[in-house]
Amino acid sequence: MKQSRRDFLKTAGILGAGLAGLAPKKALAAPKNVLSDDRMGVLVDTTLCIGCRRCEYACKVAHDLPSDPIESYNDRSVFAQKRRPDPSALTVVNEFENPVAGRASINVKTQCRHCDYPACVSACIVGAFSKQENGAVIWDEGKCIGCRYCMVACPFQVPTFEYEKALQPEIRKCDFCFKRTGEGKIPACVEICPMEVMKYGKRHELVELAHQRIKDNPGRYIDRVYGEYEVGGTSWLYLASKEFEKLDFPELGPDPAPGASESLQHAIFAYFVPPISLFALLGGIMWISKRGKESEEE
Amino acid sequence: MKKILFILIIGLGAVYAQPAGEKHHAQMPLDCKSCHVCERPTYEKPCLKIMPEFTRRRGITVYHRAEDAPAVMKIDVLSNLYEPTIFTHKLHAEMADMAGGCVSCHHFNPPGRIAPCRECHDPNATGTDLSKPGLKGAYHRQCLSCHREWSHSNECSVCHAVKGDPSAATAAAVKSAKQEIKHPKITEPAKLVYQTGADEGAIVTFYHDDHAQRYGLACVSCHQNESCSRCHDTMKETAAVEKEPHDNCMACHAEEIDNRCELCHGAREKPRFDHELTGFSLARFHSSVDCKECHGQQGRRRVAKPDASCIACHKGWNATNFDHRITGLALDENHIENDCSDCHANQNFNAPPTCTDCHDDLSYPKDLPGRKVD
Numbered sequence: 001m002k003q004s005r006r007d008f009l010k011t012a013g014i015l016g017a018g019l020a021g022l023a024p025k026k027a028l029a030a031p032k033n034v035l036s037d038d039r040m041g042v043l044v045d046t047t048l049c050i051g052c053r054r055c056e057y058a059c060k061v062a063h064d065l066p067s068d069p070i071e072s073y074n075d076r077s078v079f080a081q082k083r084r085p086d087p088s089a090l091t092v093v094n095e096f097e098n099p100v101a102g103r104a105s106i107n108v109k110t111q112c113r114h115c116d117y118p119a120c121v122s123a124c125i126v127g128a129f130s131k132q133e134n135g136a137v138i139w140d141e142g143k144c145i146g147c148r149y150c151m152v153a154c155p156f157q158v159p160t161f162e163y164e165k166a167l168q169p170e171i172r173k174c175d176f177c178f179k180r181t182g183e184g185k186i187p188a189c190v191e192i193c194p195m196e197v198m199k200y201g202k203r204h205e206l207v208e209l210a211h212q213r214i215k216d217n218p219g220r221y222i223d224r225v226y227g228e229y230e231v232g233g234t235s236w237l238y239l240a241s242k243e244f245e246k247l248d249f250p251e252l253g254p255d256p257a258p259g260a261s262e263s264l265q266h267a268i269f270a271y272f273v274p275p276i277s278l279f280a281l282l283g284g285i286m287w288i289s290k291r292g293k294e295s296e297e298e
Numbered sequence: 299m300k301k302i303l304f305i306l307i308i309g310l311g312a313v314y315a316q317p318a319g320e321k322h323h324a325q326m327p328l329d330c331k332s333c334h335v336c337e338r339p340t341y342e343k344p345c346l347k348i349m350p351e352f353t354r355r356r357g358i359t360v361y362h363r364a365e366d367a368p369a370v371m372k373i374d375v376l377s378n379l380y381e382p383t384i385f386t387h388k389l390h391a392e393m394a395d396m397a398g399g400c401v402s403c404h405h406f407n408p409p410g411r412i413a414p415c416r417e418c419h420d421p422n423a424t425g426t427d428l429s430k431p432g433l434k435g436a437y438h439r440q441c442l443s444c445h446r447e448w449s450h451s452n453e454c455s456v457c458h459a460v461k462g463d464p465s466a467a468t469a470a471a472v473k474s475a476k477q478e479i480k481h482p483k484i485t486e487p488a489k490l491v492y493q494t495g496a497d498e499g500a501i502v503t504f505y506h507d508d509h510a511q512r513y514g515l516a517c518v519s520c521h522q523n524e525s526c527s528r529c530h531d532t533m534k535e536t537a538a539v540e541k542e543p544h545d546n547c548m549a550c551h552a553e554e555i556d557n558r559c560e561l562c563h564g565a566r567e568k569p570r571f572d573h574e575l576t577g578f579s580l581a582r583f584h585s586s587v588d589c590k591e592c593h594g595q596q597g598r599r600r601v602a603k604p605d606a607s608c609i610a611c612h613k614g615w616n617a618t619n620f621d622h623r624i625t626g627l628a629l630d631e632n633h634i635e636n637d638c639s640d641c642h643a644n645q646n647f648n649a650p651p652t653c654t655d656c657h658d659d660l661s662y663p664k665d666l667p668g669r670k671v672d
């Protein structure tokens with residue numbers, strides 16, 4: 001099911017790419033990708049997470065998304081299905097059975113990993129995505145043309161669109177609390193977590209901390225820090241008590257993912273001659289409706 | 299809405315009665331660098347190493363019995379938001395006795411006294427201190443690691459009653475009343491018979507009482523990673539079965555596990571170990587002697603075969619300080635001042651005494667150098 005939708009979106013992305021070539025805000029600037037040595041990150045220790053979902057709540061509050069009252073997050077029946085972040089919830093917690101009989105289940109919080117070499121940044125042909133100096137990969141609503149390239153490119157299936165809106169959808173994903181951290185605060189989910197599952201700090205220090213924890217508690221963790229090398233490294237790092245693949249983490253190599261999407265993109269521009277009249281029409285509608293929305297907001 | 303955010307953030311303060319007059323650990327013969335990374339640690343900036351293992355292993359130098367632990371603690375730092383939380387400390391200490399003891403919570407303790415949590419775990423931590431959790435994380439980790447396993451719930455309200463909640467007063471009263479409730483004594487099984495999947499000798503008999511009492515193993519020697527939920531689990535009727543039963547026996551019986559399966563495995567239940575079978579009866583004089591008195595201690599195992607001659611242990615006895623009556627024979631006046639070796643040739647007390655050195659016509663036990671007593 002999911003796969004076929006993604007396949008569809010891939011096609012949609014190709015169409016979108018054609019559109020972008022004509023859109024007035026075509027990315028002339030190369031995507032910004034700053035890799036500061038002091039970039040921040042978060043270490044998520046899944047062995048500590050109790051699945052209270054307070055992080056889901058705090059994230060919504062911090063991003064002015066509608067949320068049910070906090071008590072409603074005690075409901076564990078949501079764990080019956082595996083969930084993915086979506087425009088209404090930028091982070092979600094899933095639950096997995098513990099292989100050790102009688103021990104509590106394993107909960108894993110997921111959200112954008114803020115890749116060091118973000119596929120979404122490379123894939124975005126209008127430069128709406130950027131990797132910031134503090135490690136955050138953020139998205140500029142004003143530039144996005146809704147092509148959904150990022151969605152196809154992301155190895156963690158993070159960016160999602162508002163499906164209900166066909167023509168002016170907004171893509172939403174965890175922004176590493178870019179606004180809050182700019183004000184000197186820590187990410188909302190990190191702050192609220194009662195178990196202090198997450199540590200917010202410089203990525204290189206977190207990598208060190210993660211290995212120290214593994215060394216000090218060899219029985220507690222498997223010897224791997226997920227995100228240290230995957231797709232070239234991510235700002236969000238994970239520790240776990242059992243193999244990451246069993247916790248729905250994709251098996252990824254150490255090479256940055258964007259390569260694949262870049263060649264796709266380049267191939268399109270090199271060999272693909274779009275039926276110009278159709279795209280011009282579609283692009284026009286998109287552009288107008290976007291403008292319209294922006295002026296409404298103003 | 300945002301208000302509720304704060305409600306979730308707890309900061310707890312607890313006062314732990316300290317034994318007076320303990321030295322500060324800085325005055326103890328310790329290397330500061332074992333725990334601190336900087337030259338001059340202060341309470342504000344302790345610059346602790348990430349999880350200093352030293353303190354977990356050797357740091358705690360004061361031990362209390364669970365019965366001596368403070369009964370309840372009132373945790374009320376966030377009293378502007380919450381009704382105080384009543385923590386039934388003694389009850390928990392008794393439960394901890396069945397696993398790691400005090401150390402399971404009071405870990406990484408500086409030597410000399412038991413420090414309250416907040417001395418290391420900052421109540422105002424912001425989540426950026428990489429070396430340790432703040433007080434919020436420290437408390438929640440301690441409580442929830444067990445509580446969520448047996449109740450399968452993380453309901454905040456179990457501990458946190460929102461300020462002014464009328465039911466809170468009753469809840470606190472109930473908890474205070476609980477302070478005298480003791481954890482029921484765990485009844486220790488005498489013997490456990492396991493039906494294993496082994497092809498040959500499927501039945502393994504384990505004499506639990508011998509191991510716990512006679513061989514002097516502490517509960518935690520085997521029950522190392524027990525969790526409360528092994529017994530207390532609202533969703534389970536029976537305790538989890540050990541996955542790898544050999545693991546527990548390995549520390550002492552590695553050799554048998556590798557080479558002598560029949561020591562434990564049999565077609566039927568095995569009898570209890572009887573020292574008589576070794577050729578040295580424990581009856582009468584040695585039954586109450588601790589194994590290691592004779593066998594010494596090799597690691598955790600105590601089966602080194604000792605020198606079975608009496609003088610190997612009983613050195614320095616002579617006619618004046620040994621009361622021969624306890625052997626069952628009260629020496630008569632002709633013999634009481636003899637040297638031991640006059641009768642017990644070559645100091646061999648295991649063999650019958652010789653009479654012929656002095657008496658041509660007498661022999662033991664036909665003739666006795668005294669009279670029998672009980």
Ligand code: SF4
Nearest residue numbers: 049050052053055193
């Ligand atoms: S708030 Fe913390 S403990 Fe609760 S679900 Fe999120 S990460 Fe897990």
Ligand code: SF4
Nearest residue numbers: 112113115119120154
């Ligand atoms: S996880 Fe996906 S959305 Fe997030 S930075 Fe990486 S590629 Fe982009």
Ligand code: SF4
Nearest residue numbers: 059091174177187189
């Ligand atoms: S970092 Fe911010 S945006 Fe990302 S999941 Fe946490 S609260 Fe949400």
